[in-house]
Amino acid sequence: MSSRPWRWRLVWVALTCALTLSIAQLGWGAKAAVDPRPSPIDWGTAPVEVIEPESPPLRIGAYITNISDIDLLDDQFSVEMLLWTTWTGEPQDDPSDQLMILNGIYDGDIQRFERVSHEQTAAGSWNLYRVRSAVVKRWRLQRYPFDDQMLHVQIGLADPLAAVNLDVDDPDPFAVSPGLVLPGWTLEQPGAYASSVSLMSELGRPLGDGEVIRRQPAVSLDVLIRRRSxxxxxxxxxxxxxxxxxxxxxxxxxxxxxxxxxxxxxxxxxxxxxxxxxxxxxxxxxxxxxxxxxxxxxxxxxxxxxxxxxxxxxxxxxxxxxxxxxxxxxxxxxxxxxxxxxxxx
Incomplete structure (x- = not known):
């Protein structure tokens, strides 16, 4: 018999195997293009963001007992008041003892802040201070003696970089003693509000991201007085x-x-x-x-x-x-x- 039929059989087997391998290779490539396998993640070195709790504000209230020494030549006046603070954070973090009058004048025997009372309640810490200080005031006397003056007292922390917000206490943050009389002046309704002091310097420390001007939190107390012309x-x-x-x-x-x-x-x-x-x-x-x-x-x-x-x-x-x-x-x-x-x- 002739060997030609066996040769054709071997050719058909070889073609069938080659065609099968080609089709399988094309299927694997298409699967890899459509559904790639993600790279493994090293969970041990991935950064984890820690969110720190925001510091509560230090709330301030004041009661003015006396205003004296209105000095037009030296641009100053003196104020005496009772000032209280409320702090809802941890007692050891209470920054009340660092308060000062930012526009005050401290010389001689003037006591800036003297704490006279302290209470620890369920709501937080409460402190009461007796304050006496001379305060800088740039008088505007172009209309003298028909002028009105705004007595401005600004309270803040001694450290301008302290990350503590200041706010006024609720519901009645500021009042003036009804018995206070200023000869030649009439006192109007006082007001208190949260403010800030712009520091046009980096103070040797770089500013934060997106920060253009460094601002120091403060609380402002304003008393309008009208001269009896x-x-x-x-x-x-x-x-x-x-x-x-x-x-x-x-x-x-x-x-x-x-x-x-x-x-x-x-x-x-x-x-x-x-x-x-x-x-x-x-x-x-x-x-x-x-x-x-x-x-x-x-x-x-x-x-x-x-x-x-x-x-x-x-x-x-x-x-x-x-x-x-x-x-x-x-x-x-x-x-x-x-x-x-x-x-x-």
Whole structure:
């Protein structure tokens, strides 16, 4: 028999095996492309984020018992008050003893904070302090004596980098003693609110992510006081009143006019020196400076008009001179009063 049929059988077996291996290889490649096996995770080295509990705020309340030593020249006043704090965190972390008046002046024997009472309740820690301090106040006296002033006390932690938030206590965080009387002033309703102090420096420590300006938490206490203006008119402006009166007398009499004019100049100048000695120089740019200018311009008006009428105009026309002489006094008084009325704030 011929060996050709066996050869064809061997060829068909070889082709069948090659075709089967090709199809299997294509199936495995498609499975690997569709459903890749993820790489193993090393659970022992994966970072775990730890969330720390947020620190509770330190709540502050105050009761002012006295305000004194209102010093306009040195830009300060003194305050005495009872200040309390409430802390709901761990007692050992209570930052109340680190409080201070941020805009205060500490010199001599002034006690910043003196703790007089402490209680530990179920809600947290409660502390009571007696505070006395001088406080910096930049007075705005351009409207003196028609000015209002805001007494501002800012309380914060001594460490500006402490990560403790400050807030006002509820429900009545701030009050002033009803028996407190400020001579020459009227007290308005006080207010308290959470604030912050912007520190335009890194203080040697880098800022946090997204932080542009370092801010120190604080609590602000504000008391508005209004000056009783009429109490200051007579003692502070008596020299100006006398100068106006002397000018009027110089226009009503015919003798000793030069002496009266000189006395009015001395009176107005002395009044200005007196006021400048009790107020800062910035106050002279407001009502007082304008009033001084009006008084001196009025004196110049009286001197110039009197000289023109009596020495020059009378030579040209005596009747016109007499009419102007009659109108000189009411015109001086009218112009002076109108100018003063226009500059009153």
């Amino acid at each position: 009429l109490l200051y008119v007579a003692p502070d402006f008596l020299g100006y009143m006398l100068a106006v009166g002397l000018c009027c007398m110089s226009l009503m009499i015919t003798h000793s006019r030069d002496d009266l004019i000189l006395a009015s100049v001395v009176s107005a100048g002395g009044n200005f020196v007196y006021v400048a000695g009790k107020l800062p120089v910035t106050a002279m740019a407001g009502f007082i400076g304008h009033l001084q200018l009006i008084i001196f311009l009025g004196i110049l008006y009286v001197v110039a008009a009197d000289e023109l009428i009596d020495s020059h105009l009378i030579v040209l026309n005596e009747r016109v001179s007499q009419v102007l002489r009659v109108l000189l006094l009411p015109s001086y008084v009218g112009f002076t009063l109108l100018a003063i009325f226009l500059i009153i704030p």
